[in-house]
Amino acid sequence: MPDPSKPVLKLSGIGKSFGATRVLHDVDFDLRAGEVHVLAGENGAGKSTLIKILAGIHHDYDGMIELHGSAVRFVSPAAASRHGVAVIHQELSLVESMSIADNLQLGREAARGAGWWLNRRTSMGRAVAACRELGLNLSEADLARPAGEFPVAVKHQIEIAKALTGDVRVLLLDEPTSALHHGEVERLFRLIGCLKTRGVGVIYISHKMDEIYRIADRITVLRDGRRIGCGDRTTCPPATLVQWMIGRELSHHNRSRSVGSASAPVALTVTDLRVPHRDPRRPDLVRGVSFTVRAGEVVGLAGLQGCGASELLRALFGEAGGVTGTMGLGGDPYRPSSPREAIARGLALLTADRKATGLVPTISVERNITLAALPRFSRGGFLQRSVERGAARRQAAALGVRCASLAQSISSLSGGNQQKALLARWRETGPRVLLLDEPTRGVDIGAKHEIYERIREWVAPGMAVLMASTEMSELLALCDRVLVLHRGELAAEFASEGVTAEKILIAAMGEQPQSDPPFA
Amino acid sequence: MKPPGWLSVPWMRAFLALLLVLAVGAVWHADGAFFRWNTHRDMLRQVAVPGILACGMTLVIITGGIDLAVGSILGLCAVTFALLTIHCGWPAIVALPAVVLLGAAGGATSGTLVGRLRVQPFIATLALMVFARGLAKFIAGGQKISAAVLKPDGTFAYVALPPVFQHLDARLFGGNVAAVTLVFLGCVAVSWVVLTQLRYGRYLFATGGNEEAARYSGVPVTHARLLAYGLSGAFAAVAGICQAVQEQQGDPEAGVAYELTAIAIAVIGGNSLAGGRGAIGFTLLGALTIGYLEKILSINAVAQSSRLMLTGVIIVAAVLLQRRQLN
Incomplete structure (x- = not known):
């Protein structure tokens, strides 16, 4: 057992630029054996860049990484993995057509005869052992089935099991629960608990408050590429965390409001809209949402990842199957069957994935x-x-x-x-109605503000804008109203006056907005 | 080694390959044969049929697909054209559009399979390639359709070839240019108009470049594919007619493996099989490159075996050259 007081992994003064844009400034971070260290921050705070540095994807950074006290620089993902750093990215990397057993040992196949012949029996034995160790309930018959046949949650666990073959000291999990059910999340947490007892240090990235406070030993918050704070779970209550994440100044951001939008004609009406999941066994992605958007108004859709905002926008643009409920455009009924039809009716959708x-x-x-x-x-x-x-x-x-x-x-x-x-x-x-899905994702600060300026210009003569965003500052800067979605349902609606990032965040996490927040 | 700036222009690279082949011809000129116009005229005549197929192939490749059926559709249309004009006595003015429509229908079948039913282009056109070849043999009854008509008593009666055969195989401008060469240039012109002047041409590029993004932008991707494969089929029919008039018969075996030549022409000129980019000018340059290569090897009496091996090597070399310069 390694000495728990000494960090397994220590980052000092990490900095990173892309061209002229500096995305990380002098970040310090450390991870002890057997602890879960949560890395939190808004989108664009620099979390993913930091992970990519640790995963060996970016290697031209400033500062120093120490692993067990000796300086290292991972020049490739393979190098990181050799040093015992395993990364689970948001996108899974299983070969769907191959069996789970084969996936588990991809690149490390059990072989005999000078390494040319596969040894199926040893291979299956190893796979069974790996699963048993992590407490996964998979029979040999299951392990022989293609990975693609399993639900996301199982794939996720397989991905972790795959990452943990070999001597893993550090495990990075990047928003691992964004595609998981409640029950599946519980299983993941049990798995993480099991890893902690084995002395693995876990870096856990998440937006979700309830998760953070269930699993974290320590929490570090990044904002605008800087480390804002770091503390034990017990000494760092949610109020402090939220403040660190959004920064105090954003709560009273100056906004320029469109005038008289309350009397403007309604541009878009949505009543009881439901969007089913493509897998009918899964819950609906959007569940009975109703709202209107007036001409000249910017309405925000807030929520955590997986809240259904993107699916709602796609349904409005004719890109979702099995949609129920009614939609109307300027008083006329509207039920688009394709983006082509939506465009012809005066809609436009800027998608999140450029x-x-x-x-x-x-x-x-x-x-x-x-x-x-x-x-x-x-x-x-x-x-x-x-x-x-x-x-x-x-x-x-x-x-x-x-x-x-x-x-x-x-x-x-x-x-x-x-x-x-x-x-x-x-x-x-x-367009008469402009739908925006994360309009400034991966966009630098300067361009962001130019985009905000244009959107404000366009709504003045009567364009309606419906904007989904996970960036609080963006919603506060642009929106006349903010609708908050939680698990596909409309959780709260805020007018621009008096709304704060804290209120939105609390509603998005599924707390009752009218009740006093527990940490106020 | 850093390539000179002008090589970063794709056109220059396509020209370079052609110039290299021409330089080879200038050195091994077979006692001056390479410098006589007749050699060039014949090359332009011989490259017309694969060149016409390559025009259609280019349209399909730009959508990110591939059309393996063009050689078989050529055979089917050659047989049908010979049958309609020689045996059934249809006037050319009716038979020509009918055969072109037949080819277009064949292409539209691939287009529907690929665009609407989401079959992979390789599989869909492979199936059509096999089917169309079978249909050609079925229509021809295992025979070549020519001016010699088999009578019920087992003897042959000879009928006159319709004048369309002479007209299309004629040499024009004092015998200096073959008519099929002009047909090829016509097909290049049609493809140019489609790709650069029509809205649907833009849709072909968008579909091949990023189908999802195109669909989100309201591009009718299914129709764009239908157009590309349909035109490819129609061009294959035109090539079939040209082949029939040159051979003065409809051979159900005509055009076997021509789809591979057509792909080679499109790719050697600089069109990317990944889709989304390309130009018909590249295909024209590719046709000239392949045509001259063949011609130079044949006037120097290089054996067929060596010719095939050399062609294979040169295709790889040309494609590697294109890619090296892109980076």
């Missing part, structure tokens, strides 16, 4: 901007290139897209400029 559902990386900035509005630039099927080019140039200038030429590939732009170009794409369609 890479997967936003950018077309193979074509130019100009063509990305005009993609959704192409019917406007064509006559009889032929494109009017000069009109198209003019429109792209105008939108790029209005949004402040910085690029050498509009003909260059969009994948060569920075994240902020890519996001502005995608906003330009939707602005060009002239």
Whole structure:
């Protein structure tokens, strides 16, 4: 048993820049054997960068990492793993078509005959032993089934079991519960408890208060790439934590409100909207949500990850199956069956995942901007290139897209400029209702504020905006009203006056908003 | 070694491959044969059929797919065209559009399988490739369809070839240009219009570049795929007609493995099989490169065996060259 008072892992003065943007400033962090150390902070606080440094994905950082007292620098994920640092990312990395037993030993297969022949019996034996050690209830028949047949929770445990083969001293879990049920979360916690007794140090990243206070021994909070505070669970109550996470100044952020929106016509009505999960055994993603958005209004959808806000926006954009409930656009009934139809009715959706559902990386900035509005630039099927080019140039200038030429590939732009170009794409369609899903994810501070400015400009003449965000400062800066979702249900609604990040956060975590918070 | 700046322009790289092949021809000119116009005229005639297939292939590749059925559709359409014009006596003005429609219908079948039923392009077009070849043999009754018509008593009667055969296989401009070369250039022009001038052309690029993002932007990705595969089928029909007039018969075995030549032409010119980018100009340059390569090897009387091996090596070299410069 290692000495529990000495840290297994010690980070001192870690700094990291991407180009001109400094994302981590002089961060200190340490982890003792057998403890769970929670790393908390808002999106963009620098948590994921820190994890990537520990996982060996980024290796050009400043500062020093010590493992068992000796300085190390992980130059690749494989190097980190050799040193006994295991990382479970949010996206699972199992090969779905291979059996669980094979997945568990991928790259470390039991072999004989100079390493050429697989030894199936030894392999299965090892897999069984690995599962038993972690208390997983899987028979040999289960282990022989493809990983893809199992629910996410089991895959998650397999992923952990896989990470723990070998001599693991440090385990990083990046928001491990975002895709799990309540019962599944309990099992994960039991597993973590079991690892603690084995002396494994666990770094646990989470947004969820209840989880943090159940599992943490110590808590460190990052904000804007700096370590704001670190304390034992007992000496660091939720109120302190929330304050550390959002920063005091954000609670009274200056907002510019649209005037007279209460008398403006209703642009979008949603009544009792339900969005089922693709797996019918799972609970609905959105459960009976009703609200309206008026012309000229910015309405925020707040909530923790997995609260259903993205699914709600996709349903409004005709991208979800089995939706029930009624929707209306400016008084007319509305039930889109595809994004194409939604666009024709005057909606636009800026999706959260730029890479997967936003950018077309193979074509130019100009063509990305005009993609959704192409019917406007064509006559009889032929494109009017000069009109198209003019429109792209105008939108790029209005949004402040910085690029050498509009003909260059969009994948060569920075994240902020890519996001502005995608906003330009939707602005060009002239939407009546603009849906935004995490509009500033992965965008630097400067571009963020430019985007906020544009959104404020657009709502003034009567565009309605519905914006899902997990960033409190963003919701407070932009929204006239904030709807808070918790597990797919509308948990609270706040007008801009008197709303604070604390109130939103408490409602998003599922506490009753009218009752006094336990730590007030 | 850092490549010079001009090599970062894709067009320059495509030109470079062609220039290298031309330089080889200038050195091994087979007693001056390479410098005679007739050699170039024949090359342009021979490359027309695979070049036409490559036009359709380019459209499909840009959507991120592949069309393995073009060689078989060529065979099917060659047989059908010969049958309709020689045996059934249809006038060319009716037979030509009918055969092109047949090819388009074949392509549209692939397009529906890929776009609507979400079958992988390789599998869908592989199935159609096998089916169309079988259909060609079925229609032809195991025979080549030519001016020699088998009579019930087992003897052959010879009928006159319809004039469309002469017209399409003619040499124009004082015998200096083959008509099929102009047909090929026509197909290049049609593809150019589709890819650069039409809204649907843009949809092909968007579908191949990021289908999800395209769908979220209201791009009709299913229809875009249908158009690409449909046009590829129609081009294959045009190639089949050209093949039939050159051979003066409809051979159900025509076009075997031509889909591979078409892919080679598209790729050697610089189109990416990953989809989302490309241009018909690359395909034109690729057709010239492959065409000259074949021609230079044949005028130097290089054996067929060595020719095939050399072609394989050169395709890999050209593609590696393209990629090296991209980074």
